[in-house]
Amino acid sequence: MATETFYVSTPIYYVNDVPHIGHAYTTVACDALVRYKRAAGCDAFFLTGTDEHGQKVEKAAAERGERPIDLADRVVTRFQTLWKSLDISNDRFVRTTEPAHRRSVEEIFRRVKENGDVYLGAYEDWYCTPCETFWTENQLIEGNCPDCNRPTDRLQEPSYFFRMSRYQDALLKHIEENPEFIQPVSRRNEIVSFVKEGLRDLSISRTSFSWGIPVPGDPDHVIYVWFDALTNYITGVGFPDDEETFSRYWPADVHVIGKDILRFHAVYWPTFLLSAGLPLPKKVFAHGWWTVEGKKMSKSLGNVVDPAAMAEEYGVDAFRYFVLREVPFGLDGDFSREALVHRINSDLANDLGNLVSRVLAMLGKYRGGVVPRVVSFGTDGPDEEMRDALANTLAEVDRCMDELAFNRALTAIWQFVGVVNRYVDTTAPWVLAKDDARAGRLDQVLYNACEALRGIGLLVFPFMPRTGREIWRRLGMPRPADEGRFEELREWGGLPADARTERGPSLFPRIEAP
Numbered sequence: 001m002a003t004e005t006f007y008v009s010t011p012i013y014y015v016n017d018v019p020h021i022g023h024a025y026t027t028v029a030c031d032a033l034v035r036y037k038r039a040a041g042c043d044a045f046f047l048t049g050t051d052e053h054g055q056k057v058e059k060a061a062a063e064r065g066e067r068p069i070d071l072a073d074r075v076v077t078r079f080q081t082l083w084k085s086l087d088i089s090n091d092r093f094v095r096t097t098e099p100a101h102r103r104s105v106e107e108i109f110r111r112v113k114e115n116g117d118v119y120l121g122a123y124e125d126w127y128c129t130p131c132e133t134f135w136t137e138n139q140l141i142e143g144n145c146p147d148c149n150r151p152t153d154r155l156q157e158p159s160y161f162f163r164m165s166r167y168q169d170a171l172l173k174h175i176e177e178n179p180e181f182i183q184p185v186s187r188r189n190e191i192v193s194f195v196k197e198g199l200r201d202l203s204i205s206r207t208s209f210s211w212g213i214p215v216p217g218d219p220d221h222v223i224y225v226w227f228d229a230l231t232n233y234i235t236g237v238g239f240p241d242d243e244e245t246f247s248r249y250w251p252a253d254v255h256v257i258g259k260d261i262l263r264f265h266a267v268y269w270p271t272f273l274l275s276a277g278l279p280l281p282k283k284v285f286a287h288g289w290w291t292v293e294g295k296k297m298s299k300s301l302g303n304v305v306d307p308a309a310m311a312e313e314y315g316v317d318a319f320r321y322f323v324l325r326e327v328p329f330g331l332d333g334d335f336s337r338e339a340l341v342h343r344i345n346s347d348l349a350n351d352l353g354n355l356v357s358r359v360l361a362m363l364g365k366y367r368g369g370v371v372p373r374v375v376s377f378g379t380d381g382p383d384e385e386m387r388d389a390l391a392n393t394l395a396e397v398d399r400c401m402d403e404l405a406f407n408r409a410l411t412a413i414w415q416f417v418g419v420v421n422r423y424v425d426t427t428a429p430w431v432l433a434k435d436d437a438r439a440g441r442l443d444q445v446l447y448n449a450c451e452a453l454r455g456i457g458l459l460v461f462p463f464m465p466r467t468g469r470e471i472w473r474r475l476g477m478p479r480p481a482d483e484g485r486f487e488e489l490r491e492w493g494g495l496p497a498d499a500r501t502e503r504g505p506s507l508f509p510r511i512e513a514p
């Protein structure tokens with residue numbers, strides 16, 4: 001049977017801002033998802049990247065007296081370094097300034113045009129002459145430029161338009177026939193009402209700046225940033241030249257985005273694809289928005305959370321765990337150190353960290369740290385309960401991950417951590433250890449507890465790769481958790497006997513309240 005494939009993407013982030021917790025959130029979520037799918041046996045592909053063209057980058061570079069590409073090169077490194085430090089396992093990083101992407105944009109533009117969906121018209125909006133920027137009515141602040149606060153003028157420039165109006169019915173039909181296409185449901189309803197109000201044709205080129213991909217055949221125009229940016233999702237999987245990779249992974253299983261850019265992904269992008277004759281992504285999932293200590297994050301408030309600093313201070317895995325556990329994916333959330341420290345102390349230090357260290361400490365004390373060899377795994381109530389609980393947890397986590405319900409997946413894993421903690425309490429190895437006649441039962445109990453830890457190590461791995469890896473290492477597993485497959489947890493007893501374990505220091509030391 002051919003291996004199932006899975007393709008997930010993050011938005012490509014603008015290079016006129018430095019990465020913050022919002023960017024890290026989306027990227028960590030996608031990373032957990034793709035690692036989960038790999039452990040589930042899929043051939044999974046993960047794409048992220050940067051959005052480098054457009055007027056904002058051109059302006060930001062001009063203000064610094066540098067070339068846009070130099071600015072982009074600098075900021076891209078910040079993103080790439082951050083992803084490395086957060087253990088992000090993307091398979092490809094697309095930059096919209098790379099030649100392969102230009103080729104891809106030119107090709108999709110050509111196909112859309114060939115289909116009769118591109119015409120020359122005039123783009124009209126509010127123009128700020130000193131800033132050389134067009135603004136939409138909504139962006140203006142009391143009629144003035146949101147950047148410099150000066151008055152704006154109604155102005156026109158020649159522009160190529162995309163016949164988006166032509167795809168209104170096809171898009172609505174697609175949304176109706178594919179209830180999974182836009183998630184969560186509340187967001188889907190928003191898009192349906194928007195499309196029903198009527199789709200207007202879309203301006204897809206500009207002549208007022210030059211930092212972009214030239215329109216094929218008319219280099220006075222550059223392609224509008226969103227037409228350029230959205231195309232990254234096919235560039236990243238080989239469009240148009242590498243047909244094998246493209247047909248392997250496209251259509252994407254899910255584009256994960258923030259709710260701020262849903263319309264671009266659920267309306268513009270599908271209509272471009274319909275016009276180009278390409279399949280639509282299977283799902284667009286819009287997650288919620290993070291505030292910080294109750295306030296909107298902004299440079300002027302000086303409250304922008306730097307994920308690298310958080311990871312350094314509290315640990316990469318604690319940060320990853322917190323953002324995915326704290327808020328249901330799809331709803332808004334609030335970041336505070338207090339909430340982060342609370343999660344670390346209760347879930348990570350008390351529940352998980354404690355369990356790992358007490359099981360391995362007992363194994364050290366009673367069996368010299370060597371995994372006992374057992375003839376059976378026991379049929380007492382707690383033995384069976386724990387085995388059933390692992391099977392149920394695997395099934396529940398699988399359902400949750402299909403819905404991108406990371407917080408519920410983690411809750412289910414932590415319920416299992418609770419079951420194992422109770423297993424140790426009820427079987428009381430310290431009592432068994434006092435009675436030589438019960439040595440066989442003590443072996444069984446210690447084996448079962450370690451075997452449960454093997455399950456936990458692999459289950460937490462997608463969310464907390466370092467922790468999963470470390471649990472497997474301490475258990476003396478012959479392979480790193482990176483190579484683990486959920487399939488191996490379906491049968492109880494996969495932990496090799498006679499392995500030498502290591503107790504090690506606390507996985508998550510308690511943190512004093514900030």
Ligand code: ME8
Nearest residue numbers: 011012013014022023026051229230257258289290
């Ligand atoms: O929009 N809370 O790039 P961008 C949660 N280049 N998520 C947040 C967030 C917050 N406070 N702030 C940012 C762009 N994000 C375009 C995308 S895609 C073809 C082009 C995350 O740098 C969230 O995923 O402004 C949001 O959608 C994205 O960063 C916007 O990143």
